[in-house]
Amino acid sequence: MSTNTNIRARLLISCLDRPGVVSAVSTFLHQYKANIVQSDQYSTDPSGGMFFMRIEFDLFEDGYDFEEVKKAFTSVASSFEMDWKMDLASRRKRMAIFVSKEDHCLLELLWKWRAGELAVDIPLVISNHPNLKEEVESYGIPFYHIPVTKETKANAESEAITKLHEHDVDFIVLARYMQILSSDFVGTFPKRIINIHHSFLPAFIGANPYAKAFERGVKLIGATAHYVTDDLDEGPIIEQDILRVNHRYTTEQLRVAGRNVERIALSRAVTWHSNDQIIVHGNKTVVF
Amino acid sequence: MSTNTNIRARLLISCLDRPGVVSAVSTFLHQYKANIVQSDQYSTDPSGGMFFMRIEFDLFEDGYDFEEVKKAFTSVASSFEMDWKMDLASRRKRMAIFVSKEDHCLLELLWKWRAGELAVDIPLVISNHPNLKEEVESYGIPFYHIPVTKETKANAESEAITKLHEHDVDFIVLARYMQILSSDFVGTFPKRIINIHHSFLPAFIGANPYAKAFERGVKLIGATAHYVTDDLDEGPIIEQDILRVNHRYTTEQLRVAGRNVERIALSRAVTWHSNDQIIVHGNKTVVF
Amino acid sequence: MSTNTNIRARLLISCLDRPGVVSAVSTFLHQYKANIVQSDQYSTDPSGGMFFMRIEFDLFEDGYDFEEVKKAFTSVASSFEMDWKMDLASRRKRMAIFVSKEDHCLLELLWKWRAGELAVDIPLVISNHPNLKEEVESYGIPFYHIPVTKETKANAESEAITKLHEHDVDFIVLARYMQILSSDFVGTFPKRIINIHHSFLPAFIGANPYAKAFERGVKLIGATAHYVTDDLDEGPIIEQDILRVNHRYTTEQLRVAGRNVERIALSRAVTWHSNDQIIVHGNKTVVF
Amino acid sequence: MSTNTNIRARLLISCLDRPGVVSAVSTFLHQYKANIVQSDQYSTDPSGGMFFMRIEFDLFEDGYDFEEVKKAFTSVASSFEMDWKMDLASRRKRMAIFVSKEDHCLLELLWKWRAGELAVDIPLVISNHPNLKEEVESYGIPFYHIPVTKETKANAESEAITKLHEHDVDFIVLARYMQILSSDFVGTFPKRIINIHHSFLPAFIGANPYAKAFERGVKLIGATAHYVTDDLDEGPIIEQDILRVNHRYTTEQLRVAGRNVERIALSRAVTWHSNDQIIVHGNKTVVF
Known part of the structure; x- marks a missing residue:
């Protein structure tokens, strides 16, 4: 009689590509009676490049304890000098949203969260403007207005x-x-800040992207979700998407198209991050 | 000094999902000094479903012989009752093309083949009409005209x-x-016949799909590449794609759009099949 | 000194294709000092088919009155036996939303409406379930719960x-x-009811489309926005779109993909209808 | 009894937007018994911007002569200071193809031409390399090898x-x-040279775009078809398209994806140009 009470966990690994790594990891999990549910792997170059792996596995409820398995894995990890993390799938990540005056990306995330499409907790929203306070609080989420000026x-x-x-x-x-x-802020949350950029990067960097797109007569409007690094708009790309437009689109209509494609690209990136599907390596992402 | 003369091989596995399968496979490969280059895995249901795996691995030239490794894997495979195959990446599959009068899908494949985008050999083309003979032979490929009537x-x-x-x-x-x-023909090449269907299946099955699409005023034209089974147009779907159309498209223009989307969907399906990226299970495909 | 106070209007025409119709319409508008801002035209068959036209034009504030122009157009219209309508762009259409328990399409429309991306008024939402009442009323829109059983x-x-x-x-x-x-209900609002269908029509008509899509292993999930006619799911298609999926998607994940593509297709269809961009002819739409 | 022997012609117009222009054009065509088959129009700004129009019309075989109509239109055109052209749809444009060593875009065009999907004549292909000579000549098209060095x-x-x-x-x-x-060459064929650019402009301008795309980890690969002007890669965009890629794509596989999207974007642009569907205004295109 199945009780279906397994404990689902996820393991993310980055290390130098060396023989035996998959074998070592899977044998370890087998020893702890873990059932591998999904496994993805990518090698940049089999002869001496980087190795990336994501494994979802189930532990039996009456078997080994998750914290015990995690602790035991340390020795496998150190023998291959892995950069790794192991986490319970049931542990929802705690996501803060920063927003200014525009609400389209915020609301897309709040809706998906409430619809159960986004497996995160949202403990707070921070904004440099007060105008979205009521909206955010109607979702039962604390809203902090922290104004920003050059001086402050x-x-x-x-x-x-x-x-x-x-x-x-x-x-x-x-x-x-x-x-x-600032660099300090970014450094406090490395590889843990996701931004949505108003264009198909690298393109139209800077102010007034839709006016520029209008002037250039582009036929596609794009958006890019990426991790934030010190180099503005140059961080690792997580997702990009586009919408088709034509000469009839005014700058305002290009902006509307942009809002819609931003919502789509950002919510995919956030979903993948929240499911531990992304490994950052250098200035690129591996999305499993 | 790198000699870069490893031998690349691929292993495809389907079996019931049981604990230890990944560990057994990866430990086996490690014993034979194989370096796992890429690994994909999919379980339909971790508690008792099906398990699918595709591994690309490198053998060292001065190490174990491929045939030896393949033979030795038999015991691992049988202990898990695997449906499996292991093949050299360098062994190009031998692909026959069947064609009637229309040349767009044929030429797309021949071009990609000549451009080195399709890693297959093409030993022959068979047609029930003679009209593409010269074209095919200009690529140095034998062309056989085998007319078909109800009687013959x-x-x-x-x-x-x-x-x-x-x-x-x-x-x-x-x-x-x-x-x-016929069933007999299909049964002679099970899971080894790829068809391109002139619509986004399941939809507009049967004759005159573009006239029907025109009458229905569809806004998208699709195509579906699938494996052929006894049930016409009901075999496992490999790839689907669409092109956007509008009310201005005549039936003939819908047909042109259809040709273009057929080329795209079919050549993707053929590429995946030729790279051993597809596992068929029941009426579905797993594309790794 | 710009006064920029022109009055924007729209004219939609369907009639048999006869020589002189464009000339008659444009000469009429010129007589009334109207400036044609945009004009689209489509003929099914220049020798004796149907003719469709959409014109946006500006009247000068200190010139002819809109109602006067509209009334005067009657004689042009009757001489060509036109099916036509002329309306002020500033007159926002009054849109009712019918909803059941699922909120994704409702919220997409409400959000776009509040963001100013949808130029309609929404005087009421009607539902056969009470659960979305609070959400709808938070937008300041009356919500009517009208339960439906076979008997009622x-x-x-x-x-x-x-x-x-x-x-x-x-x-x-x-x-x-x-x-x-019912036929009676549909007949009360002919060509004025828009439905979103949970598939790429014609395909997977009926119940459990995502379970069927899962079993069939489709690679694309679609949605179709169409006008409602007596033939269930057979009314004129307004818009279709798709999202790419793969074998890893569970039935539930296909459902999430379906919700997202439904939102996109429906909101485009509603935008076009609200801007008088659609002409229905037979079982097809002309979208200008 | 219909003989269906009308003469199809096309009229393209650019001028300052002034009241009465549509009326003047359509009344003119009506006087000459022309039947307007399709008409598209776009105004950049109804109060004093630019006006663009494309009309397809039929002349009756036993009615006015095309050259007569064209000549007569001169007076309408000059009264509105139009930039215009009127041409027979049956007059196939004569298209030269310039190619270097890569054949994918060339072959796409030749194939579509032979399949009747491209209504042009191709009197010659010019290349700075000899290697595609045999291929081109197999289509019955003269091939001229004109080597280019800095000096020559x-x-x-x-x-x-x-x-x-x-x-x-x-x-x-x-x-x-x-x-x-050179500027001289471009100036000899103003708005009549179409280029395919290996990226989603503006982005990755310059050499090695796929290596750069690989390093940046883009998720989409694009291509841009545009008219050539003196500013390299800055001419009016005609069409853009993208293909989705992921971290597994090597630089070479990105290049293959690039080739496929280049073929698609270029052949659309060429189709539109050959059907007189494009009006260039400043650095933008209006595609009707």
């Missing part, structure tokens, strides 16, 4: 970091936040 | 099967062949 | 029609309403 | 221009020609 920027970031730590945040989504974050 | 169909299929065996064919592509193959 | 269906439809008339509704969107409307 | 560039262009004039060429397609044309 350092203090504002400190205040935000304090809030993020208080709420034990795992990752941050810049849902059209429109503020450039 | 059984004989024509026999003749085709003889030719296919003579040329040691691995799989067959129906590049708009327009003839329904 | 006729009464429920009557009650709905009364509400729709009271609120002077122009068109109805079935945003996953999940109820089959 | 001016002479080579002169020779090419001579050949183009001898063959009475209407427009030129750079099907991966890989040579930068």
Whole structure:
């Protein structure tokens, strides 16, 4: 009689590609009676490149304890000098959303979250403007208004970091936040800040992208979701998408198209991050 | 000093999902000094479903011999009751193309083959019409004209099967062949006949799909590449794609759009099949 | 000194294709000092088919009155036996939304409406379930719960029609309403009810489309927005779109993909209808 | 009894947007018994912007002569200071193809031409390399090998221009020609040279786009078909398209994806140009 009470976990690994790594990992899991549910692997170059792996596995409820397995894995990991993490699928990541005045990306995320399409907790939303407060609170989520000016920027970031730590945040989504974050801030959450960029990068970097797209008469409007690094708009790309447009689109209509494609690309990126499907290596992402 | 003379091989596995299968396979490969280059895995249901796996691995030139490894794998395979195959990546599959009068799918395949985008050998093309003979022969490929009428169909299929065996064919592509193959013929090449269907299945099955699409005013034109089974148009889907159309398209223009989307979907399906990326299970495909 | 106070209007025409119709219409508009801003035209068959036209034009504020122009056009229209309508662009259509329990299509429309991307008024939402009441009312829109059972269906439809008339509704969107409307109801709002269908029509008609899609192993998930006619799911198609999926998608994940593509296709169809961009002819749409 | 022997013609117009232009054109055509088959129109700004129009119309065989109509239109055109052209649909444009060593774009065009999907004549192909000579000549098309070095560039262009004039060429397609044309050459064929660019412009301009795309980890590979102007890669965009890729794509596989999307975007652009569907205005195209 099946009780279907297995414990699902995920393991992400990056290391130098060396013989025996898959064997070592799968044999380890087998020893702990883990059932491998899904496994993805990518090698940049089989003769001496990087090796990336994502495994979903089930532990039996009456078998080994997750924390015990995780601890035991340390020795496998260190023998291959792995960069790794192992986590329970049931542990929902805690996601903070930063937003400015525009609500389209914010609302897409809130809807998907409420519809159960996004397996995260959302402990807080932070904005440099007060206007989305009521909307956010109607979802039962605390909203913090932290204004930012040139003079107060350092203090504002400190205040935000304090809030993020208080709420034990795992990752941050810049849902059209429109503020450039300092190196310090980015360094506090490495590979854990996702931004949505208003174009098909690399293209139309900078201000007024839709006016430029209009002037250039583009036939496609794109958006790029990426991790934030110190180099503005140059971080690892997670997802890109496009919508078809034509000469009849005004700059305003290009902007509407842009909003729609931003929602789509950002929500895919957030879904993948929240499911531990992404490994960052250098300036690229491996999305499993 | 790198000699870069490893031997690349591929292993495809289907079996009941049981604990230890990944461990057994990867440990086996490690014993034979194989380096796993890529690995994909899919379980339909971790508690008692099916397990599918595709592994690309490299053997060292001065190490174990491929045939030796393949033979030795038999015992692993039988202990898990695997349906499996292991093949050298360098062994190009031998692909026969069946064609009628229309050349668009045929030429797409011939071009990609000549451009080195399709890693197959093409020992012959068979057609029930003579009109593409010169074109095919200009690529240095033998062309066999085997006419088909209601009365001669059984004989024509026999003749085709003889030719296919003579040329040691691995799989067959129906590049708009327009003839329904008998159960006997299909049974001779199970899961090894790829067809391109002129619509987004299941939809507009039967004759005159573009006239029907025109009358229905569809906004998208699709095509479906699938393996051929006894149930006409009901075999496992490999790939589907669409092109956007509008009310201005005449039936003829819908047909042109259809030709273009057929080329795209079929050539993707053939590429995946030739790279051993597809596992058929029941009426579905797993494409790794 | 720009006054920029022109009055924008739209004219939609269907008639038999006869020489002189474009000339007659454009000369009429010129006589009334109208400036043609955009004009689209489509002929099914220049020798004796149907002719469709959509014109956007501007009247000068200090010139002819819109109602005067509209009335005067009657004589042009009758001389060509036109099916036509002329309306002010500023007159926002009054859209009713019918919904059942699922909220994704409803919320997409409400959000776009609030964001100013949808130029309609939404005087009411009707549902056969009470659960979306609070959500709808938070947008300041009246919500009517009209339960439907086999026995009460006729009464429920009557009650709905009364509400729709009271609120002077122009068109109805079935945003996953999940109820089959009677011939009487459909006949009350001909070519003015838009439905979103959970598949790439014609395909997977009927119940459990995602389970069927899963079993068939489709590689694309589609949705179709269409006008409702007496033939269930057979009305004129307005828009279709697809999302790419693969063997890893569970039935539930196919359902999520379906929800997302439904939102996209439906909101495009509603936008076009609200901007008078659609002409229905027979079982097809002309989308200008 | 219909004989269906009408004469189809096309009229393209650009001018300042002024009241009465549509009326003047359609009344003119009506006077000459022309039946308007299709009409598209676009105004950049109804109060004083640019006006663009494309009309397809039929003249009756036993009615007015095309040349007569064309001549008579001059007075309408001059009264509105139109930039215009009127041409018979039956007059196939004469297209020259310039190619270097890569054949994918060339072959796509030749194939579509032979399949009747491209209504042009192809009087010659010019290449700076000899290797595609046999292929081109197998289509019955003259092939001219005009080598280009830094020193001989001016002479080579002169020779090419001579050949183009001898063959009475209407427009030129750079099907991966890989040579930068001089201002003089471009000025000889203004708005009549179509190039396919190996990226989603503006992006990855310059050499090694696929290596750059690989390093940046893009998720989409694009191509841009555009008219050639003096500003390299900055001419009016005609069409853009993309293909989805992922981290598994090697630089070589990105290149293959690039070739496929180049073929698609270029052949659409050439089809539209050959059907007189494009009006260039400033650095943008209007595609009707």
